[in-house]
Amino acid sequence: MSNKAAAAYHPNKSPHLxxxxxxxxxxxxxxxxxxxxxxxxxxxxxxxHQEKP
Ligand SMILES: [Zn+2]
Ligand SMILES: [Zn+2]
Structure with a gap:
């Protein structure tokens, strides 16, 4: 896995659908x-999928 891609990736905000x-x-x-x-x-x-308060 590329470290560059991991750095650009936001762990708590998946861009994937x-x-x-x-x-x-x-x-x-x-x-x-x-x-x-x-x-x-x-x-x-x-x-x-986000929980609404
Ligand atoms: Zn979904
Ligand atoms: Zn949806």
Whole structure:
């Protein structure tokens, strides 16, 4: 893994969207997405998963 990519990556704010969120099917998304940089499963960064106060 490149250290440069890791430095540019914000751990608490995933820019990756799950395929369902990308298709605007938010209720179908299980909160997982694929990190295209590391090719690992990561957290879906869509706002629909954020808990509302
Ligand atoms: Zn969503
Ligand atoms: Zn999602």
């Amino acid at each position: 799950g395929p369902d969120c990308r298709d605007n099917k938010h209720p179908a998304c299980d909160g997982r997405a694929l990190n295209i940089i590391t090719d690992e499963v990561t957290q879906c960064g869509c706002h629909c």
